[in-house]
Structure formats: C-alpha cells, structure tokens
Amino acid sequence: MIGQGPIRARWPDGRWHFQHGPIDLVIGLEGEIRALAAAIEDCWLAFTEVLPRLVEELKGLRSAWTPALRLQGPVAVRMARACAPFGSDFDLFITPMAAVAGAVADHLIVTLRKPGIERAYINNGGDIALHLTAGACFDVGVVADIRKPPPQAGEGFDATLRIDASNPVRGIATSGWRGRSFSLGIADSVTVLALDSAAADAAATMIANHVNVAHPAIERAPADSLRDDTDLGSRLVTVDVSPLPSREVDTALDSGLAFARRCAERGLIHAALLTLQGRTRMLNPHFAAAALAQIP
Secondary structure, eight states: OOOSOOEEEEOTTSOEEEEETTEEEEEEEEEOHHHHHHHHHHHHHHHHHHHHHHHHTHHHHTSOOOTTOOOOSHHHHHHHHHHHHHHHTSOOOOOGGGGHHHHHHHHHHGGGOSTTEEEEEEEETTEEEEEEOTTOEEEEEEOSOTTSOOOBTTBSOSEEEEEETTSOOOEEEEEOTTSSSOOSSOOSEEEEEESSHHHHHHHHHHHHHHSOOOOTTEEEEEHHHHOTTOSSTTOEEEEEEOOOOHHHHHHHHHHHHHHHHHHHHTTSOSEEEEEETTEEEEESHHHHHTTGGGOO
C-alpha cells in the first residue's frame, strides 16, 4: 500500500502536489510569503506520517463501525468520528474507510490554519478541506457527469459554487458509482457540503448508496470479486448503469434526496447535489442559489 516514499513538487502556478501511495493531494494557499513557506513545511512533515499510521490500523479501518471500534491515529479517529452517526443513528453498515480521503484533507488543513495564511485548500481526489479568513472566499467547480473530460482553465464546469468565510462549510466531497471507490448505488455523482471534509466524505458515500433502484439495466457484482482488499466484503456494488427510464431515474434520485434530508435534519450536512443521467436533485436553497441553476 505504501510503495515508494512520499514525494512533493511545486507546480508552475504555485500550487503544491503531495503524493504517497494512494494519497494524492493538490494544495493551494495564499498569504504572507514567510507564513506560506513555514505552513507548507509543517504540512509536508505531517503528510509524511499519514500513510504509515493508517497502514498500522488498516484492519480496524476496514471493519464495520460499531461503538466498540477503537482507533488511535489522528486521521483514523477523524474517519471513525465522521462515520459514527451513520452506524449509530441510522443503523447502517459503514466502515471508517468511507471518510478516508476527507479525513486526510482535514488533518492536514490544520497545519495551514495559521496567522498569515489568508486562504488555503487541500484537494484529495475531489474531497476538499478549506481554510478561509474573514473576507476570503473559495469557488468550487461542479461537474455533474465525471465521464466528461476534466475542465481546463476554469471552463467546462456545469456550475460553480462560492463559499465565503461567513459560511460554516469547510468541507466538500463527491461520491458516485463512477468514482474511485465502489458504490452500492447508481448516482453519477453526489456532492455534499458539510462542516468538514470527513463529514462531507462519509455523507456523500452514504447518500450515493441511497440513489438506487432495482432494474435490469443496472449491473452489480460482489465487491470482493472485483478487489480483494475491499472493505465491503461480498456486498453488491454497481459495475455499470445503462440508460434507465425517466421514471426509474426519478425514483432513485428521490430516494437519495430523502436520505440527504435526514442527514441535514441531524446536522450532518449543509447541502447536497445529486445527479443521475442528466437529472438532478438539490437540497438546501443556498446551494441552488449559488449558480447551480446552470445544471439542467
């Protein structure tokens, strides 16, 4: 899982790229020159310890969350904390791995929340942790269909969302059956805004699982038949989704939206955008007002 050691590089546009095994981060930060240099060094030192600590607890991280689960590392603890409400309040199967990308971003953004740093973000494969000081804002590009080529130079997004410092959101995450991880549902994408990235990550995973319907056009397979190191065991995950009748698309999206509402009622998320085969559902009027009307 670790392979070669951690590496870093500064891109021509000033952003940083940190990579270690499966962890691949893009980091942007703005502020005073001396503060920037010190913060990125602190971030790097913290980053080099992340993967080894996770590997030490991998068995527990791949286990179903229960109140008896005990984890020690700072990232592992964040993962378990983000997943706990889904295991306890909703009584659903979830493992801490559902929040790994967001928890890593949250753990490292702390090193950038220092005097002299006006704005910063850590993007871990689409799961983003933010640092914003008074007056600062962050624009998020939303892609409804991840099959499309990656947007270039800020163009090609289906919509953009602006988060300013007065907004409590500091975490953004996206999940779906086409993503890096397996999904039990059929959402093309579910984007969630929450207090932090780990919370958004866990919620996006679980909401995406609920965007679901039974139909012959959906192909599923046991997760462990596709990947021997999966935390999902033999649970059926989505492999392919052919075009569905409009009625089935609406049913699946409505199911996901209903679960998203339950998450919001418990304070787990602030907003969510669900997409499937050209149709969308949005939770939270603020989300809709933030330029998301561009999405059909």
